[in-house]
Amino acid sequence: MKMYGAEVVPSPSELTEFGRRLLKENPDHPGSLGIAISEALEAALSDESTKYSLGSVLNHVLIHQSIIGQEAMEQLKSIEEEPDVLIGCVGGGSNFAGLTYPFIGKMLRKECKEMDVIAVEPVEVPSMTRGEYRYDHADTAAMTPLLKMFTLGYNFVPPPIYSGGLRYHGLAPSLSVLVNEGIVKPMAIDQKESFSAAKLFAETEGLIPAPETSHAIAAVIRRAVEDRESGREEVILFNYSGHGLLDLEGYRTVLAL
Numbered sequence: 001m002k003m004y005g006a007e008v009v010p011s012p013s014e015l016t017e018f019g020r021r022l023l024k025e026n027p028d029h030p031g032s033l034g035i036a037i038s039e040a041l042e043a044a045l046s047d048e049s050t051k052y053s054l055g056s057v058l059n060h061v062l063i064h065q066s067i068i069g070q071e072a073m074e075q076l077k078s079i080e081e082e083p084d085v086l087i088g089c090v091g092g093g094s095n096f097a098g099l100t101y102p103f104i105g106k107m108l109r110k111e112c113k114e115m116d117v118i119a120v121e122p123v124e125v126p127s128m129t130r131g132e133y134r135y136d137h138a139d140t141a142a143m144t145p146l147l148k149m150f151t152l153g154y155n156f157v158p159p160p161i162y163s164g165g166l167r168y169h170g171l172a173p174s175l176s177v178l179v180n181e182g183i184v185k186p187m188a189i190d191q192k193e194s195f196s197a198a199k200l201f202a203e204t205e206g207l208i209p210a211p212e213t214s215h216a217i218a219a220v221i222r223r224a225v226e227d228r229e230s231g232r233e234e235v236i237l238f239n240y241s242g243h244g245l246l247d248l249e250g251y252r253t254v255l256a257l
């Protein structure tokens with residue numbers, strides 16, 4: 001980001017009133033996506049020339065990313081395959097929805113076979129598996145309108161796991177509907193298992209995945225092992241949401257443990 005001329009400020013920051021308040025309470029505050037959203041909103045509201053653009057959680061962002069699933073569908077068509085299982089990791093829900101929504105649309109219209117659609121979150125931030133389905137704010141300072149979603153509560157501060165992009169208290173409203181209806185099945189995987197999956201993936205595929213993506217990879221491995229043990233043959237499609245080369249600091253910390 002700095003290479004492209006940006007000034008980068010970790011959140012919580014001294015730049016906003018909300019950030020200053022949190023830092024006063026705890027100078028080592030681990031921050032969260034919800035806190036960063038609140039600070040970004042405060043910055044945008046206090047300066048006419050500042051705009052705020054969302055990266056996840058809101059339904060239109062999820063729809064925007066559905067190009068991922070549309071493209072995956074074309075790729076699979078070209079090798080005459082259809083997935084039996086779809087897997088992705090979930091922070092606010094955008095990369096997961098991006099991959100799965102086009103397939104779920106087809107499945108609900110009965111234009112393809114039934115698939116297992118599995119959304120993976122960290123055990124440490126269990127909004128889908130242990131959260132409540134109710135109205136809540138999307139940010140920690142409670143500035144956004146209320147959204148109906150799975151949530152751990154807008155003021156939940158996730159533990160500082162190495163997968164920063166999954167440290168979010170809520171879940172996109174449209175994805176929450178699908179989880180609530182049982183169309184998407186949630187699964188929670190802990191840091192240790194996701195890190196082992198990242199290591200195996202790096203050793204076998206030669207790519208270092210983002211810590212977020214490692215959660216999806218761990219679920220793929222679980223499923224493939226189940227298939228191997230039961231003799232079931234399946235096509236498992238997952239979203240490789242990002243590489244880990246910008247997360248080497250996180251890897252360094254985990255490897256040093």
Ligand SMILES: Cc1ncc(COP(=O)(O)O)c(C=O)c1O
Nearest residue numbers: 056091092093094095165212242
């Ligand atoms: C590589 C990567 N994957 C997944 C996520 C999770 O976000 P979302 O659920 O919006 O896809 C993030 C968030 O920062 C990320 O950086």
